[in-house]
Amino acid sequence: MARRLSSVSLVLSFVLVALQGAAAQSYPTHPIRIIVLSAAGGPLDVICRAVAEKISVELKQPVVVESRTGAGGNLAADFVSKSAPDGYTLLFTLSTTLTVNPYLYKDLSFNLKPITVVNYSTxxxxxxxxxxxxxxxxxxxxxxxxxxxxxxxxxxxxxxxxxxxxxxxxxxxxxxxxxxxxxxxxxxxxxxxxxxxxxxxxxxxxxxxxxxxxxxxxxxxxxxxxxxxxxxxxxxxGYPGFELTTDFVLLAPGGTPDEIVSLLEREVRQAVSPAEFRDRFAKQDIWIVASTAAEAASRIKAGSALWADVVVRTGMKGE
The missing domain is CATH 3.40.190.10 (Periplasmic binding protein-like II)
Known part of the structure; x- marks a missing residue:
C-alpha cells in the first residue's frame, strides 16, 4: 500500500512539473500587471512604464502599470505576495521593501521571488x-x-x-x-x-x-x-568602502516557475540594454543595473543583513 501511494505521489509530481513547464512555454497568453510602489510620475513609475512599454512589444501582450502606495510599500508587496504565482502579477518596488520593512514593522512575511534589479539611484x-x-x-x-x-x-x-x-x-x-x-x-x-x-x-x-x-x-x-x-x-x-544606493527591483510571487522568471529577466535586461535608454535615464539619476535573478537575490540578502543591524542600533520604527 505504501509503495502504491509512493508511486502515485511520484506520478503527480511529474504531472505538476509538466504542467508548470507547459504553462511557462505558452506564457504569456494575456496581459501582465506590474504593481508599482510610486505615485504617477515618480522615479519608480517612470522607469517602470518605460520598461513595460518595451517588454510588451517582445512578449506580444499588454503590460499594465498600476500604482499602489501606502504603508511604506507593504500594501503593494502583500498584494503581489498573495497573488497567483503565474507571472501575471508582478511588483516593482524599492529593495528596502524587503531589506528594511521586515525590521521596521511587525508580522511582515512577503513571499516574493526576485527577477532583476533594474536600476539604482543615489x-x-x-x-x-x-x-x-x-x-x-x-x-x-x-x-x-x-x-x-x-x-x-x-x-x-x-x-x-x-x-x-x-x-x-x-x-x-x-x-x-x-x-x-x-x-x-x-x-x-x-x-x-x-x-x-x-x-x-x-x-x-x-x-x-x-x-x-x-x-x-x-x-x-x-x-x-x-x-x-x-x-x-x-x-x-575619509570613509573607505562607503557605498549605499537605492535599488529598484522587479519581483514575482514566490512559487512562480523558474522558466517564467528567467523569461522576464531576459526580456527586461534586453529592454534596458541600449545605450540611448541608459543615457536617457542617467540624466535623471537612474542608473541601469539589469542584474540576473541570482544577483538580485544576493543584493537583497546583503541589504537585509546591513539594515537589520542599523535598525536595531538606532531603534528605528515604522510609521
Missing part, C-alpha cells in the same frame, strides 16, 4: 549654506561638537532616513530626525534654513546646489556621479 549629503562646513570632515567635526544634528528625511525607512542613520553610526555623531510627508515642504524648509542637513536625491536637489541655495558635500556611491563630477564620494572623504 543620495547626496547636502547642507544649508549657512553651515560653516565645506566637506565631510568639517561636517562630522561640526556634528560631533554641535550635539544631535537636526535633519530632515522623507519618512521612516526612506532612503534619506536610512543613509543618514547609517552614516552617523559610522562617523560617530548623534542625530535628531524630522520626517516630512511631502518633498515640496521639505525643500522649502531646507532652503529657509529650518534645518541644516539632509541626504537627498542627487538629481532632485542638485539644481538647488548649483543655484547656491544648498551645498553638496558628498555622494553615497562608490564612484562620483556624472551629474556632479566635482562632488566627492563619502568613501574618498
Amino acid at each position: 543620495q547626496t549629503l547636502f547642507v544649508h549654506p549657512s553651515l560653516p562646513v565645506n566637506n565631510v570632515s568639517e561636517f562630522v567635526a561640526w556634528a560631533k561638537k554641535t550635539g544631535p544634528v537636526l535633519y530632515a528625511h522623507g519618512g521612516n525607512g526612506t532612503s534619506s532616513h536610512l543613509v543618514m542613520e547609517y552614516f552617523r553610526l559610522l562617523a560617530g555623531f548623534e542625530t535628531s530626525p524630522v520626517p516630512y510627508r511631502g518633498a515640496a515642504s521639505m525643500v522649502a524648509d531646507f532652503i529657509a534654513g529650518q534645518f541644516k542637513v539632509s541626504f537627498g536625491s542627487t538629481s532632485g536637489l542638485l539644481p538647488l546646489a548649483t543655484a547656491g541655495k544648498i551645498r553638496a558635500l558628498a555622494v553615497s556611491t562608490a564612484q562620483r556621479s556624472p551629474l556632479a563630477p566635482d562632488v566627492p564620494t563619502i568613501a574618498e572623504s
Whole structure:
C-alpha cells in the first residue's frame, strides 16, 4: 500500500512539473500587471512604464502599470505576495521593501521571488549654506561638537532616513530626525534654513546646489556621479568602502516557475540594454543595473543583513 501511494505521489509530481513547464512555454497568453510602489510620475513609475512599454512589444501582450502606495510599500508587496504565482502579477518596488520593512514593522512575511534589479539611484549629503562646513570632515567635526544634528528625511525607512542613520553610526555623531510627508515642504524648509542637513536625491536637489541655495558635500556611491563630477564620494572623504544606493527591483510571487522568471529577466535586461535608454535615464539619476535573478537575490540578502543591524542600533520604527 505504501509503495502504491509512493508511486502515485511520484506520478503527480511529474504531472505538476509538466504542467508548470507547459504553462511557462505558452506564457504569456494575456496581459501582465506590474504593481508599482510610486505615485504617477515618480522615479519608480517612470522607469517602470518605460520598461513595460518595451517588454510588451517582445512578449506580444499588454503590460499594465498600476500604482499602489501606502504603508511604506507593504500594501503593494502583500498584494503581489498573495497573488497567483503565474507571472501575471508582478511588483516593482524599492529593495528596502524587503531589506528594511521586515525590521521596521511587525508580522511582515512577503513571499516574493526576485527577477532583476533594474536600476539604482543615489543620495547626496547636502547642507544649508549657512553651515560653516565645506566637506565631510568639517561636517562630522561640526556634528560631533554641535550635539544631535537636526535633519530632515522623507519618512521612516526612506532612503534619506536610512543613509543618514547609517552614516552617523559610522562617523560617530548623534542625530535628531524630522520626517516630512511631502518633498515640496521639505525643500522649502531646507532652503529657509529650518534645518541644516539632509541626504537627498542627487538629481532632485542638485539644481538647488548649483543655484547656491544648498551645498553638496558628498555622494553615497562608490564612484562620483556624472551629474556632479566635482562632488566627492563619502568613501574618498575619509570613509573607505562607503557605498549605499537605492535599488529598484522587479519581483514575482514566490512559487512562480523558474522558466517564467528567467523569461522576464531576459526580456527586461534586453529592454534596458541600449545605450540611448541608459543615457536617457542617467540624466535623471537612474542608473541601469539589469542584474540576473541570482544577483538580485544576493543584493537583497546583503541589504537585509546591513539594515537589520542599523535598525536595531538606532531603534528605528515604522510609521
